[in-house]
Amino acid sequence: MSQSTPAILALGEAMVEFNQSEKGQPTYLQGFGGDTSNFCFAASRQGASTGFVSAVGNDQFGRLLLDLWQSEQVDTSSVRVDDQAPTGVYFVSHGPSGHQFDYLRAGSAASRYAPRDLPLDAIAAASVIHLSGISLAISVSACDAAFAAIAHARANDTLVSFDTNLRLKLWPLARARAVMLEAIRQTDICLPSWDDVTELTGLTERDDIVDFLLAQGPRVVALKLGKEGSYIATPDERRVVPGHVVNAVDATGAGDCFGGAFIARIVAGDDPFQAARYANVAAALSTQGFGAVAPIPDRATVERTMGA
Numbered sequence: 208m209s210q211s212t213p214a215i216l217a218l219g220e221a222m223v224e225f226n227q228s229e230k231g232q233p234t235y236l237q238g239f240g241g242d243t244s245n246f247c248f249a250a251s252r253q254g255a256s257t258g259f260v261s262a263v264g265n266d267q268f269g270r271l272l273l274d275l276w277q278s279e280q281v282d283t284s285s286v287r288v289d290d291q292a293p294t295g296v297y298f299v300s301h302g303p304s305g306h307q308f309d310y311l312r313a314g315s316a317a318s319r320y321a322p323r324d325l326p327l328d329a330i331a332a333a334s335v336i337h338l339s340g341i342s343l344a345i346s347v348s349a350c351d352a353a354f355a356a357i358a359h360a361r362a363n364d365t366l367v368s369f370d371t372n373l374r375l376k377l378w379p380l381a382r383a384r385a386v387m388l389e390a391i392r393q394t395d396i397c398l399p400s401w402d403d404v405t406e407l408t409g410l411t412e413r414d415d416i417v418d419f420l421l422a423q424g425p426r427v428v429a430l431k432l433g434k435e436g437s438y439i440a441t442p443d444e445r446r447v448v449p450g451h452v453v454n455a456v457d458a459t460g461a462g463d464c465f466g467g468a469f470i471a472r473i474v475a476g477d478d479p480f481q482a483a484r485y486a487n488v489a490a491a492l493s494t495q496g497f498g499a500v501a502p503i504p505d506r507a508t509v510e511r512t513m514g515a
Contacts, residue, residue: 213258213282214334214474215250216326218356219243219342220261220317220349222295222310223268230301238498239275240297242339242372245460245499247281249467249489252505255474258282258333260326260356262316268294269316275500285326289316310376318346322355330356331363334474335396337466339370340403343386344377350386357393369394369425370466371403380406388423396473397425398466401432413438417445427479429469431462434491439483448483451491451512460499465490468509488512 221241228234247257259281263269265288272294276283295312312318330336336356343350360367369390373383384407391397397420399407410416413430417440420428430438436450468489472482489509496502504512 212329212332213256215247215255215257215337215470216260216285216329216333216335217243217247217250217257217337218260218353219339220295220312220315220345221259221263221272222297222312222315223271224297224299226299227301235298239272239500242341242370242460242463243337244272244276244281245463245503246337246339246370246467246470247276248279248500249464249493249503250471251280251467252503253468253471253485253489253509254506255467255471256280256282258285258329260285260329260336262287262289262292262320262324264288264292264294264316265290266294268296285329287316287320287324289319292316292319308376312345315345318349320346320352321348322352325352325356325359327359330359330365333360333365335366335368335470336360337368337370337470338390339372340383340387341372341374341377343390344374344383353390354393357390361393366395367393368396368398368466368470370398370462371400371407372462373400373403373406383407391420391423391425394423394425396427396429396470398429398431398462398469400462401430404430414445429465429479429483429486431465431490433458433461436487437465437483439479441479444480446480448480448487451488453491453495455491455494457497457502458494459497460503461490461494463499464493464503467503485509485513
């Protein structure tokens with residue numbers, strides 16, 4: 208693999224965020240969101256070479272995202288700029304019932320992504336390609352592109368990593384269940400969250416869940432358990448890897464941070480249990496600041512914390 212080819216690719220949609228800075232006031236702080244993009248930032252900060260596969264609009268928001276990826280050493284050569292569609296945005300408002308999310312992503316550049324847009328050479332050369340339930344949910348063409356990417360990865364011995372990230376605002380549960388289970392059948396490393404996978408499977412016992420998922424085909428299941436840590440299962444062994452205790456202030460993006468750190472360590476040669484111990488610490492540290500991107504720790508910080 209050439210030095211310029213990312214070892215880890217992630218496919219999905221990134222968006223620009225506007226977060227209400229004061230309840231009841233029309234003032235918003237601009238940030239960034241997108242699960243697979245957050246995953247890339249986490250993997251990159253752990254020292255992995257990463258690249259994002261997506262599309263943005265030819266607009267100011269798209270340029271902000273391109274600048275952000277480049278500043279985080281995430282390769283953007285597989286990000287297409289679409290002159291005919293906007294970059295997706297979303298608003299976070301704060302009301303009596305907590306956070307409210309309003310998305311303006313229908314018809315976005317990323318939702319128009321199609322199989323013909325895939326960087327086939329980069330996928331074949333990568334060690335891992337990562338996708339999520341959101342990668343599959345944003346449109347039919349994006350879903351087709353995701354499955355084409357998975358097929359091309361498997362034909363070229365590139366590992367497939369998949370995070371459930373169930374968003375029922377994007378599609379009904381029955382469709383999400385059918386499509387995601389088909390993706391899991393073609394996945395090597397499955398990174399489900401507890402709330403997602405209990406909804407998708409109807410199961411509520413850890414061993415029942417990992418038995419079900421391993422039976423679909425993945426070689427590794429890393430079930431995220433929040434502050435409890437993670438339950439790591441292979442066909443031969445399974446155990447809880449305890450979480451790292453912190454004073455958390457915002458868990459936004461912690462699951463994405465876990466995934467990026469976990470896959471970065473797998474690519475670096477760790478076994479799944481070593482990778483989970485590292486990723487648990489990284490994810491915990493990411494909850495000590497606000498937002499999905501800024502608090503993601505770098506490798507030196509994680510290693511220093513693990514050695515403390």
